[in-house]
Amino acid sequence: MRLFPSSTGDFLMLLSSRFYSSTTSAASAASTLNLKNLPYRNRPRALAEAKLAITDYLHATSALPFALADHIASNSPVSLRSFVSQIPFDDASPSDFRRILRHFLAYHPVNEFDFFFESIGLHPSHPSFPSGISPFLSDDARLLAAVSSLLRFGFPCTLLGNLYLDSPSIFSSPPGHLLHLLRRFEGLGLPRLCVIAICLTFPCTLHASDHDVEAELLCRDLKILFLDYGLAGYAGDDVHAFLRFCRRIRVFYDFGLGKGGMGELLGCNRRVFLEFDEFILAQRLNFLQNLGMCKEEVGLFTLNNPEILDLDLDNADIVMPDYLIRAGLGKEEADSVTKKYSYVMGKNKVKNLPAIMKALNLNKWFFTKIVHEKNLHFLSLSHSHTDSFNTKLESEFLQNLERIKLVKRQRFIDPKAEFFLSIGLGKNKSTSKAIWVVSANKEQLQERFDCLIGLGIEHSMLCRMIATAPKLLNQSRDMLLEKTKYLCHDLGYPIEYLNTFPAFLFFNLENRIKPRYKILNWLRDSGLMKKPFAPATVVATSEKKFIFTLSIIHPEAPKLWLEFFSSQKGDNGDADMVRFSNSCSCSLEEMMRSRSLNLQKE
Known part of the structure; x- marks a missing residue:
C-alpha cells in the first residue's frame, strides 16, 4: 500500500507556494552552528551536496517519494548543518564532497525524524519529539500515513508542526480515518481551505468519530458565518486568512460560546472577526472576566454587546475618586473610600478597573x-x-518617578510602575514609594503577587499590605511560600494575620524567626511560659530586647538562648548582651529542680 501520491508532479502541487512559507527561524538557528571541519569558502558547496545526499538517502532508505524527500532536505537547515558538522572532510577537494557524504551515510544512518519534524515547522530539538524510537521514518507507518492524508487534502506542510504540538495523537490515526473525517466536513458545504483552517484551529475535530455531534455543530456554525454571511469572501484563496478568522472565532468558544445555534449570532457580528485580531479580542473578554463575569458567559455577552470591543482600554484614563462618583457612588461613601484606600487614589487606566475595584x-x-x-x-x-483632575497628585508621582530613574536603572522603572498600576494602585506617593524600595522586575513582581493571592490573601488586603510594606515583594516566591507555611501551619495563625503584620515576611526565616520560636516553644513545653507571644512581638524586636523578654520569663533563659538557640551564638560581638546573659544568677537546672519540688509539695 502506497502512503504518498504516486507521481512527483502530484506531490509538488501539494507543496506549492500557496500553502507554505520558508522557515526563517530555523534558518537563523542553523547559521549559529559552526562548521569548523570546513574552510569558509567550501561551506556552501558542502551544504548543497549534503542536501542532495540527504534527499537521495531518504528516497532510498525510507522509500519516500522523491518530492517529499527533497522537501524534507530543503526545509531542515538546522538538521542539515548539524549533519555536515559531523563529516570528516579533512583537506578534501570540493569535487570529493559527494563521494565523502555518501560514504559517510552508508555507515552512519541519520535520525530522519529530526529532518522530518523540522521540515513541518518545528525545531529539531523540540521536547515534544518522541524519544527512544527508530531513526528511520519508514518504521512509523502511521505517522507517514497521517501526514500523507493531510498533505493530500491540502494542509500547508509548515503548519503541520503546530498541529503536531497541539495534538500529536492525530498523527497516530488509522490510515484513511483522517481523509474520511475531512471529506465529511467538506460534505457539509464548507470550502476545503475553510475545513483546513478549522482543523488547524480546533484539532479536536480530527479526533471526532462518525457520531461526534459537537464537531458537526461547530462546522455548521462556521458554515453560516463563512458562507451565509460571506466571511469566506474576505479570505479568498488564502488559507492563512481563513486561519486568522478561525483563531478569532476560537477566542469566543474558549470563553463559553456554545457550539451549535450560534451561527446567526456570529454572522451578525462579522465585523468583529474582520477588524479585531485575536489578542485584542482575548484582552477585552479577559477584562469582562476580571470584572467578575463567569467565563462561560463572557463570549455570549460580548457578541450581544459588541460595543465593548470598541472601547479604548489601553489609552483611556480615569481618576479616583471622581470616577466612583460619576459611576454612582454616594459622596459620603466616596469620601470614606478615599480615606481608607488612599493608595488607590489618583490617575490610572480603564483597563485596570477590575483590579482597582x-x-x-x-x-x-x-x-x-x-x-x-x-x-x-x-x-x-x-x-x-x-x-x-488632581494634577498635583500626578505631578508629585511623575517627579518622584524621575528622581528614581536618576538613581536606579531607568529601563526597569516604567515596567514596575505599570505593575503597581495594574494591581489597582494609583499614581500617588504610596506607589512611587513602592517603586523605590522594590528591587524585582515586573515578571517577578507579578509572580509573587499571584503567589500571595493563591495563598488566599484577598486582593484588597494584599494591596493594603503592599502599600504599607512594599518590601514584602522583594521576597522570592519560594521564600514567600515557606514563610506563610511556617506562620499558618507551625505557628497556627491565619493568613489574615499578615494584614496586621506584613513585615513578618521581611525577616529571615532560618536565622531569626525559627530560632526565636524554638526557645519560646521549649520554654512553653517546660511549663515556664504560660502566655504565648504574637509574631509581631517575637520577630520585630531587636536582639537585645528579645533577650530582655527572655529574662522576664526566667533569668537563665538568655544564657540558654545564646548558647543553644541563637543563630548568632555570641558571635555578634555585642558585649552588652554577653554581660547581660552572664548576670543571670541561678542555673536553669536548679530552677527546674526547685520547680519540681514545689509541684510535689502541692
Missing part, C-alpha cells in the same frame, strides 16, 4: 453597575476624564 473592595458593586445594569458607557473615554 478589587483593591477598593467594590468589585461586586461595580460588576452590578456595569454588567447587570448594562452601564457599559461608564467604560467609554467620554466618562474617563473629569474636570476635578
Whole structure:
C-alpha cells in the first residue's frame, strides 16, 4: 500500500507556494552552528551536496517519494548543518564532497525524524519529539500515513508542526480515518481551505468519530458565518486568512460560546472577526472576566454587546475618586473610600478597573453597575476624564518617578510602575514609594503577587499590605511560600494575620524567626511560659530586647538562648548582651529542680 501520491508532479502541487512559507527561524538557528571541519569558502558547496545526499538517502532508505524527500532536505537547515558538522572532510577537494557524504551515510544512518519534524515547522530539538524510537521514518507507518492524508487534502506542510504540538495523537490515526473525517466536513458545504483552517484551529475535530455531534455543530456554525454571511469572501484563496478568522472565532468558544445555534449570532457580528485580531479580542473578554463575569458567559455577552470591543482600554484614563462618583457612588461613601484606600487614589487606566475595584473592595458593586445594569458607557473615554483632575497628585508621582530613574536603572522603572498600576494602585506617593524600595522586575513582581493571592490573601488586603510594606515583594516566591507555611501551619495563625503584620515576611526565616520560636516553644513545653507571644512581638524586636523578654520569663533563659538557640551564638560581638546573659544568677537546672519540688509539695 502506497502512503504518498504516486507521481512527483502530484506531490509538488501539494507543496506549492500557496500553502507554505520558508522557515526563517530555523534558518537563523542553523547559521549559529559552526562548521569548523570546513574552510569558509567550501561551506556552501558542502551544504548543497549534503542536501542532495540527504534527499537521495531518504528516497532510498525510507522509500519516500522523491518530492517529499527533497522537501524534507530543503526545509531542515538546522538538521542539515548539524549533519555536515559531523563529516570528516579533512583537506578534501570540493569535487570529493559527494563521494565523502555518501560514504559517510552508508555507515552512519541519520535520525530522519529530526529532518522530518523540522521540515513541518518545528525545531529539531523540540521536547515534544518522541524519544527512544527508530531513526528511520519508514518504521512509523502511521505517522507517514497521517501526514500523507493531510498533505493530500491540502494542509500547508509548515503548519503541520503546530498541529503536531497541539495534538500529536492525530498523527497516530488509522490510515484513511483522517481523509474520511475531512471529506465529511467538506460534505457539509464548507470550502476545503475553510475545513483546513478549522482543523488547524480546533484539532479536536480530527479526533471526532462518525457520531461526534459537537464537531458537526461547530462546522455548521462556521458554515453560516463563512458562507451565509460571506466571511469566506474576505479570505479568498488564502488559507492563512481563513486561519486568522478561525483563531478569532476560537477566542469566543474558549470563553463559553456554545457550539451549535450560534451561527446567526456570529454572522451578525462579522465585523468583529474582520477588524479585531485575536489578542485584542482575548484582552477585552479577559477584562469582562476580571470584572467578575463567569467565563462561560463572557463570549455570549460580548457578541450581544459588541460595543465593548470598541472601547479604548489601553489609552483611556480615569481618576479616583471622581470616577466612583460619576459611576454612582454616594459622596459620603466616596469620601470614606478615599480615606481608607488612599493608595488607590489618583490617575490610572480603564483597563485596570477590575483590579482597582478589587483593591477598593467594590468589585461586586461595580460588576452590578456595569454588567447587570448594562452601564457599559461608564467604560467609554467620554466618562474617563473629569474636570476635578488632581494634577498635583500626578505631578508629585511623575517627579518622584524621575528622581528614581536618576538613581536606579531607568529601563526597569516604567515596567514596575505599570505593575503597581495594574494591581489597582494609583499614581500617588504610596506607589512611587513602592517603586523605590522594590528591587524585582515586573515578571517577578507579578509572580509573587499571584503567589500571595493563591495563598488566599484577598486582593484588597494584599494591596493594603503592599502599600504599607512594599518590601514584602522583594521576597522570592519560594521564600514567600515557606514563610506563610511556617506562620499558618507551625505557628497556627491565619493568613489574615499578615494584614496586621506584613513585615513578618521581611525577616529571615532560618536565622531569626525559627530560632526565636524554638526557645519560646521549649520554654512553653517546660511549663515556664504560660502566655504565648504574637509574631509581631517575637520577630520585630531587636536582639537585645528579645533577650530582655527572655529574662522576664526566667533569668537563665538568655544564657540558654545564646548558647543553644541563637543563630548568632555570641558571635555578634555585642558585649552588652554577653554581660547581660552572664548576670543571670541561678542555673536553669536548679530552677527546674526547685520547680519540681514545689509541684510535689502541692
